[in-house]
Amino acid sequence: TGTLKDMNFSVPEGGGMRSLYQFMLEPPAVSFRMTGEKDGIIDIVPRTGVLYLNVSLDWETKAVHRLQVESLDEKGNIVKGPYAITIYVEDINDNPPEFDQMKYTGVVRQNSRPGKPFMRVHATDRDDPTTPHAQLTYSILHHFPNPYKEMLFQIDNVTGEISPSKTGSYYLDPQKQDTFTLVVIVKDMAGMTMNAFTSSADVIITVKESLWKAPATIHIQENITQIYPVNISQVHSNEPDVIYDLFEKEKLSRFPFSIDQEGVIYVTEPLDREEKDTYVFFAVTKDNKGELVDKPLQIHVIVEDINDNPPVCQQALTVIEVQENEGAGSSIGTLFATDMDKEDTLNSRLQFKIESQVPAIPASNLFFIQQDTGILQLTSRSLNKRIAPNYSLKVLVTDTVFQTICDVQIHVIDINDQIPIFEKSDYHNVTVAESIPVGTVILEIQATDGDEPGTGSSYIIYQVKEGDPNNTFIIETDSETNRGFVKIN
Ligand SMILES: [Ca+2]
Ligand SMILES: [Ca+2]
Ligand SMILES: [Ca+2]
Ligand SMILES: [Ca+2]
Numbered sequence: 001t002g003t004l005k006d007m008n009f010s011v012p013e014g015g016g017m018r019s020l021y022q023f024m025l026e027p028p029a030v031s032f033r034m035t036g037e038k039d040g041i042i043d044i045v046p047r048t049g050v051l052y053l054n055v056s057l058d059w060e061t062k063a064v065h066r067l068q069v070e071s072l073d074e075k076g077n078i079v080k081g082p083y084a085i086t087i088y089v090e091d092i093n094d095n096p097p098e099f100d101q102m103k104y105t106g107v108v109r110q111n112s113r114p115g116k117p118f119m120r121v122h123a124t125d126r127d128d129p130t131t132p133h134a135q136l137t138y139s140i141l142h143h144f145p146n147p148y149k150e151m152l153f154q155i156d157n158v159t160g161e162i163s164p165s166k167t168g169s170y171y172l173d174p175q176k177q178d179t180f181t182l183v184v185i186v187k188d189m190a191g192m193t194m195n196a197f198t199s200s201a202d203v204i205i206t207v208k209e210s211l212w213k214a215p216a217t218i219h220i221q222e223n224i225t226q227i228y229p230v231n232i233s234q235v236h237s238n239e240p241d242v243i244y245d246l247f248e249k250e251k252l253s254r255f256p257f258s259i260d261q262e263g264v265i266y267v268t269e270p271l272d273r274e275e276k277d278t279y280v281f282f283a284v285t286k287d288n289k290g291e292l293v294d295k296p297l298q299i300h301v302i303v304e305d306i307n308d309n310p311p312v313c314q315q316a317l318t319v320i321e322v323q324e325n326e327g328a329g330s331s332i333g334t335l336f337a338t339d340m341d342k343e344d345t346l347n348s349r350l351q352f353k354i355e356s357q358v359p360a361i362p363a364s365n366l367f368f369i370q371q372d373t374g375i376l377q378l379t380s381r382s383l384n385k386r387i388a389p390n391y392s393l394k395v396l397v398t399d400t401v402f403q404t405i406c407d408v409q410i411h412v413i414d415i416n417d418q419i420p421i422f423e424k425s426d427y428h429n430v431t432v433a434e435s436i437p438v439g440t441v442i443l444e445i446q447a448t449d450g451d452e453p454g455t456g457s458s459y460i461i462y463q464v465k466e467g468d469p470n471n472t473f474i475i476e477t478d479s480e481t482n483r484g485f486v487k488i489n
Helices: 166-171
Strands: 006-010 018-022 032-034 042-046 052-053 065-070 078-090 103-109 135-145 153-155 161-164 179-189 196-207 220-222 228-235 242-249 255-257 264-267 280-285 297-304 317-323 330-335 350-359 367-369 375-378 390-398 403-413 440-449 473-477 483-489
Touching: 006 018, 032 078, 042 135, 065 242, 078 255, 135 153, 161 166, 196 264, 220 483, 317 330, 350 367, 367 390, 367 403
Parallel strands: 006 078, 103 196, 220 297, 317 403
Antiparallel strands: 018 052, 032 065, 042 052, 065 078, 135 179, 153 161, 179 196, 228 264, 242 280, 255 264, 280 297, 330 375, 350 390, 367 375, 390 403, 440 483, 473 483
16 A cells, blocks of 8 residues: 555466556545546546556557556545556467468478578567567477488478478478478577467378489580570579589580579580590579579580591501512502591591502502501512602592592512621630620621612511520610620520
């Protein structure tokens, strides 16, 4: 009890009918009168001054009631007041949280990033949001079906956002299971007490195939003339608003591919198979902070060959020696040529043909070249050095698109009819120390040959005929002097 003055009260909601206070009558006052936000709940007994509630207060309806009280004399005139009486209603946890929907539906793509939300649930609680009574926390109660040890989905307990778990990011596969039902619950009191209220809702999740898939190997013909860049493929992220980029592993000085913000991949310039015939790189997606969104996809490009390289003579001039006594049909040598186009294809298949023979004596067709091997043969007659010591051939080498002329020179040399003769019949003894190093020359020997100098006919090959079963010695020939050097092998 107390005298009439301004007063504040703090009253918990609920609790039913009760009296809060009693004001004392001070003569000449004989009664009290209350006005303001009584709302049919709050009043004062005029003769006793008891301030009372006739039913419970409700925080959710009205959190503050502002009232005025005056005291009156016999005639009804105001003695004191009005005084301000303010009743603050204290919240109690008397409302369970409620989901906005009974049932939610969402779609998730296979291989989505773990923790990346694809949907959210939301609940409200009518209790005082500044108290734990309306502090909500979300969790997953059931997960149907639940085929792995860990759940495929997770929920952010504060925001209600649902995302694939690490397990889900790895295992979700619409081929195996394309629908899941989660029962999610929300608790108030931050879920911290047994007395918290709980509500639940169903979440139906559909799993869809990942859009983020590597395209099949891309085949690009080399050196195509068209307007670059040329669209060669496209990738699609599962996430909207990602930034597409290409990542090159090989660190090429020139990287001839690009990607646009729709995921379309381009080749930016003509490719040359003979320079590089395959490219491997990665398509990546990033968010606006530069973090990777999807796992990088490997892109594989094969450059297809076209016939864009002519045959090349292996030597500017191919020189072949032929002895006078070689018979008709003898193979006398091979013209070698190459082609940089893809091997074992028609683009690099070479064919040979003799275009001309100078001099054309005693006939113009003394030589024959095998069309597909380049092997040269004598046609029918043997050659005679007195008629012509040299012939020049022009050989056409073709890959059916390109042609190259290769020069061949034929040297006609004497018949190899002279035998080599040693200058001495006996070189006596040579004494060497047993520690002598390998390769040391221990003896020089000399023989001569009467055939044409500087040709194979007069070149002398020395061999140890007997007395050296273990090949302790070798003999090398100086090709200019025909001198032989006996060395330790
Ligand atoms: Ca509540
Ligand atoms: Ca309440
Ligand atoms: Ca070619
Ligand atoms: Ca080519």
